[in-house]
Amino acid sequence: MNTLWDKAQESWETAEMLHKEDLYLNCVANRFYYALFQATKWHNEQLAEPLKEKTKRDRNGTERVVEHTHEFARRIIDETLKSVEHSRTFKDFKRFRIKADYKKHNVSKHDLSSYNISKAQELLNKLLKTGDNSQ
Amino acid sequence: MKDLNNIIDRIKDLFPDIHVEIEKHVVIGGEYEVSCYGIHENRSDKLVSFIYDHNDELYPNYEIELIPILYTKEETREHFPAIADQLLIESISRGLSAQRFLPSQDMEWPTNPCVCLSTPAQSPNYATGNSSETWPINPVEMTATDETYANAA
Numbered sequence: 001m002n003t004l005w006d007k008a009q010e011s012w013e014t015a016e017m018l019h020k021e022d023l024y025l026n027c028v029a030n031r032f033y034y035a036l037f038q039a040t041k042w043h044n045e046q047l048a049e050p051l052k053e054k055t056k057r058d059r060n061g062t063e064r065v066v067e068h069t070h071e072f073a074r075r076i077i078d079e080t081l082k083s084v085e086h087s088r089t090f091k092d093f094k095r096f097r098i099k100a101d102y103k104k105h106n107v108s109k110h111d112l113s114s115y116n117i118s119k120a121q122e123l124l125n126k127l128l129k130t131g132d133n134s135q
Numbered sequence: 136m137k138d139l140n141n142i143i144d145r146i147k148d149l150f151p152d153i154h155v156e157i158e159k160h161v162v163i164g165g166e167y168e169v170s171c172y173g174i175h176e177n178r179s180d181k182l183v184s185f186i187y188d189h190n191d192e193l194y195p196n197y198e199i200e201l202i203p204i205l206y207t208k209e210e211t212r213e214h215f216p217a218i219a220d221q222l223l224i225e226s227i228s229r230g231l232s233a234q235r236f237l238p239s240q241d242m243e244w245p246t247n248p249c250v251c252l253s254t255p256a257q258s259p260n261y262a263t264g265n266s267s268e269t270w271p272i273n274p275v276e277m278t279a280t281d282e283t284y285a286n287a288a
């Protein structure tokens with residue numbers, strides 16, 4: 001059992017089901033993004049030397065994380081996959097998710113085009129294939 | 136932050152018909168939303184690429200993440216009518232300026248500036264009587280060539 005791997009799959013399948021029925025595109029965008037985000041965290045944990053969030057020492061000498069968790073995920077994608085295309089896909093779905101969750105306007109069919117979703121599927125597959133212990 | 140203030144100017148240079156704002160939206164980290172209002176949907180990919188490329192070029196060490204948030208003309212009109220009105224005024228103003236340099240300089244100046252923007256020759260919708268389009272024809276978009284946008288990339 002690997003919770004993050006399962007969660008990524010669950011998020012992706014939920015998004016796909018709703019998208020096929022043309023339902024709740026804002027929720028679809030949210031779940032697609034989180035599928036990628038969870039898969040990214042899982043992928044990082046499988047690496048021989050996982051990346052760590054950036055830290056800084058405060059005035060008292062205590063080490064503090066200064067990198068936001070979603071920024072950290074972006075860096076994992078960039079630095080471990082080294083693919084302009086995958087980096088772009090991750091950034092695109094991140095902004096769709098921000099639009100879906102926080103903005104006045106709705107995620108559009110143009111945002112969730114077949115092309116964009118196929119790019120996200122490629123990225124998800126790449127992330128979840130990491131290592132040999134994917135179930 | 137390095138060059139952050141110039142980003143709006145650079146975007147406006149290439150996309151003069153939109154309104155741009157940058158807002159920091161988290162306490163920790165360097166995420167900035169670049170909100171772009173009034174973009175035509177078929178130019179949105181070009182604008183997003185432009186912002187991503189700037190991000191990579193200016194902040195290669197992840198100090199800042201620029202997140203493009205795009206509002207189409209219709210979405211801007213629906214949710215931000217004041218900005219839509221401002222863009223409309225700017226569009227008319229640019230149309231009048233552009234009109235001064237057209238070859239037909241000697242033609243009589245129309246009393247109604249809207250005539251400049253949607254004559255039958257310029258606007259298919261006008262010619263067909265389709266009045267569903269509420270956004271005015273943007274003279275800058277009409278006069279810009281593909282090369283203009285290619286240079287913008």
